[in-house]
Amino acid sequence: MTALDTGSPATAADRLAAFAGALDDCHERAVPGGVVVSPAGWAVASVRRLGDGAPVPDGSGVLAARHGPRASDAAALGTFREALLELHRRTLRGVLDAAVARLDRRESEGVPLLGRQLVRGSVADVALALSQARDVLRLPRPTAGRHHRVHRELVDAGRTALKLYGAFGFTAEGPGGLLHLTELLGDTYLYPEGPEDPEAEAGHE
Amino acid sequence: MSELLPERAVLLRDHVREAAAGLRDAGMEIDRDPTAVDRWLHLPAVALMRGCTVPVEYVSSPLRIGPYTYDMSSCLEHTLTIEELSYGDAGFMLACPGPLMSGVAVGALGDDKQRHAYYQRLAGPEPTWTFFGLTEPGKGSAAAELETALTPDGDGFRLDGAKRYVGNAAFAQLGVVFCRRAPGPLGIEAVLVDTETPGFRAEPIPTVGMRGARISAITLDNVRVEREQILGYDTLKPSRRGLVGAIRTLQRFRPVLAGTALGLTRAVLDHVRAERPALAGAARQCLDDLQDRLDAARWHNYAIASAIDAGEVRADRIAAVKTRAAELAERATLAAAGLLGPGALLRDPWLHKVYRDARAFEFMEGTGHIQRLAVFQGVAKGTFLP
Secondary structure (H helix, E strand, O other): OOHHHHOOOOOHHHHHHHHHHHHHHHHHHHOOOOOOOOOOOEEEEEHHHHOOOEEOOOOOOOEEEEEOOOOOOHHHHHHHHHHHHHHHHHHHHHHHHHHHHHHHHOEEOOEEHHHOHHHHHHHHHHHHHHHHHHHHHOOOOOOHHHHHHHHHHHHHHHHHHHHOOHHHHHEOOOOHHHHHHHHHHHHHHOOOOOOOOHHHHOOOO | OHHHOOHHHHHHHHHHHHHHOOHHHHHHHHHHOHHHHHHHOOOHHHHHHHHOOOOHHHOOOOEEEOOEEEOOOOHHHHHHHHHHHHHHHHHHHHHOOEOHHHHHHHHHHOOHHHHHHHHHHHOOOOOOEEEEEOOEOOOEOOHHHOOOEEEEEOOEEEEEEEEEEEEOHHHOOEEEEEEEOOOOHHHEEEEEEEOOOOOEEEEEOOEOOOHHHOEEEEEEEEEEEOHHHEOOOOOOOHHHOHHHHHHHHHHHHHHHHHHHHHHHHHHHHHHHHHHOOOOOHHHHHHHHHHHHHHHHHHHHHHHHHHHHHOOOOOHHHHHHHHHHHHHHHHHHHHHHHHHOOOOHHHHOHHHHHHHHHHHHHHOOOOOHHHHHHHHHHHHHHOOOOO
């Protein structure tokens, strides 16, 4: 459970701290008391949980990363990936809801920006992506490839959502920092292994 | 692509390319500490940025390459310069002293005396940072709706209001502030403001990326403005002043910004090729597709910039090339992270930096939504698609 579910925390620092706590919950679900290590040997968690490692170079200071030789087992990775995607989905949902509220308050030529068709279309696009991601993640027999595809769609939807914020989406106080961390975590943990070639999955539509 | 450019442009491009070759380390340092540009002011790239759009008669040693002399008043040459420097590092380029957008506004609106004073200062021995203050907290960059007030006060005026998302403002010595002297579109003015004037305050706004842009928030509290600081006040009709200046500056600068995005994109694709020389199959196709889009966008951007130099300013096409370039930069950085494999953003600090930087182009010089409206106008008028 993150603060994003129950009304957004007041400041960007609070939101980032809540996100780091939610990421640690994902680790706890997969490896109680520990951290999940990606197949490429990376572990990313809150600074407190990881204990050592370097700060993730996004400037927020809430997450740390460590590289080591031993990846977590497939069961732990599977559990963690599902939890991570759910966190990504919840985070993006919070960003979308906040965008809608913000655009309803901001006016241009005396009319709320939320009334603009381009804006409404973008809101709908993000909502459709969230809805589809939820349904795909409910399918039986999850695979790493499916997880990666859902992640990519959520990244694209997140970029669409950030455009609703204009320059504010690029500030440390805005939602861009949070969504950047979801992208970075997916880049770290959500690559398919085995027969699915990650390079074949590269590129975004 | 050289065959599409006149000889003097090719020589300039090659010269700037050389100057941009060593900018990555500086760019990485500026990403960590945006004040670090002060330690790199000796670089040739900084001299180029300081001289961009400053007329040659003000410069002690203007840029000469072969038989040609340059001041980058040409939109094409300005665009090429910025694209090449952005290939080196876009954040570094934006952190540099020099006229950037304020110079275009002063050139478009200022009278002889105003231009002379401005260029003399920019060409002086000390590096001078400038800003272009249009965007406001509540209204974005909708110039016609701006609320910063220019109020008569004795034999001059006072300036009150706020600007937001203004590059370099917290570090600048002077800049242009767009403000409202009277209601309606003819009531907008552009004022040259010295940041030492009492009542002027600017603070950096921390950002996710492109930290070299040093995006800032400005507060204007009873800032004294003399009549001679209002650009074109004594020489231009109100219909040719503030709002026109804002629009002309943005139009003239959009290909330059597109060049910034395309320079970054080219650097990203070259980086992928260097790191993964043996890409094959779908990955190779992905890279080839991005390269095609990049080549097409660069060619188109040069054509747009050349058209501006010829006096043909087409808002729909300018909006389109800026949008294409901004979206391509995002697409390329997302794809690069995928092509370089799991953990690339943690493993490759430079990639992580440009991945964050690339998102800035979407809102700089007008968001994608605003640009799309301009493209639509072109479609509706039958001017956008030949």
